[in-house]
Amino acid sequence: MMEHLKWSGAEKQVAKRAFNAALEREYAELMHQTRERVGAMQEGDDLWRLHDFLTDQRRKIDDKYDYRYSQLVVVFARLIHEGRLSLDELEGLHEDKLEKIRAILSLARR
Amino acid sequence: MMEHLKWSGAEKQVAKRAFNAALEREYAELMHQTRERVGAMQEGDDLWRLHDFLTDQRRKIDDKYDYRYSQLVVVFARLIHEGRLSLDELEGLHEDKLEKIRAILSLARR
Numbered sequence: 001m002m003e004h005l006k007w008s009g010a011e012k013q014v015a016k017r018a019f020n021a022a023l024e025r026e027y028a029e030l031m032h033q034t035r036e037r038v039g040a041m042q043e044g045d046d047l048w049r050l051h052d053f054l055t056d057q058r059r060k061i062d063d064k065y066d067y068r069y070s071q072l073v074v075v076f077a078r079l080i081h082e083g084r085l086s087l088d089e090l091e092g093l094h095e096d097k098l099e100k101i102r103a104i105l106s107l108a109r110r
Numbered sequence: 111m112m113e114h115l116k117w118s119g120a121e122k123q124v125a126k127r128a129f130n131a132a133l134e135r136e137y138a139e140l141m142h143q144t145r146e147r148v149g150a151m152q153e154g155d156d157l158w159r160l161h162d163f164l165t166d167q168r169r170k171i172d173d174k175y176d177y178r179y180s181q182l183v184v185v186f187a188r189l190i191h192e193g194r195l196s197l198d199e200l201e202g203l204h205e206d207k208l209e210k211i212r213a214i215l216s217l218a219r220r
Contacts, residue, residue, distance in 0.1 A: 023154070024154070026154075027153070027154030027157065030154075030157055031151055031154075031156075031157060034148060034151070034157065034160070035148055035151075038144060038145055038148045041141055041144070041145075043137070044133070044134070044136075044137030044140075044141075046141075047137065047140055047141060047144065047164065047168075048168060050144070050164065051161070051164040051165065051168055054157065054160065054161040054164065055161065055165075057157075058157075058158060058161055
């Protein structure tokens with residue numbers, strides 16, 4: 001269904017900007033958490049706990065930030081649900097996408 | 111050859127203490143490097159560079175610190191060669207082990 005949505009050039013620009021903005025926020029948050037963990041490190045095992053944490057976060061971020069047009073509506077709904085993006089930042093997308101994003105959000109909020 | 115060395119209880123204590131001392135130094139150095147990297151982080155990719163660095167260091171440390179009695183003479187020679195351990199810290203080991211450690215070191219220094 002989502003695979004058949006058409007994205008105009010202008011929509012792709014809006015999508016790219018919103019996607020990157022959310023990713024930057026994700027990175028900023030992860031840098032903050034990493035600094036806190038490193039500040040609290042006391043013994044060797046804390047290094048491996050930090051390593052495990054980063055392995056886990058890297059996998060999650062790789063999964064979450066999937067910039068395929070067939071996935072983007074679901075990706076945006078998830079980012080909005082997580083509070084990493086606002087619907088306002090998607091202004092410029094056509095109603096066909098916004099409608100689907102709102103539909104996913106209303107399911108997620110139930 | 112090394113597999114047939116016999117380790118007395120007293121020697122095992124010396125070995126364990128020396129091994130742990132070197133490992134603690136290794137961890138302290140790696141924590142220092144990690145703090146420096148985290149202090150210099152600026153963008154998201156720096157997080158993944160840190161992650162790659164820790165992946166690499168973890169593998170190296172796992173390989174290097176092999177506490178099998180069949181390997182310990184080679185492990186100690188390597189740690190001394192790297193400056194992470196001194197021969198003095200192995201005082202209490204019998205001459206059969208010290209001799210082999212010195213032999214490996216003299217090869218490594220050629």
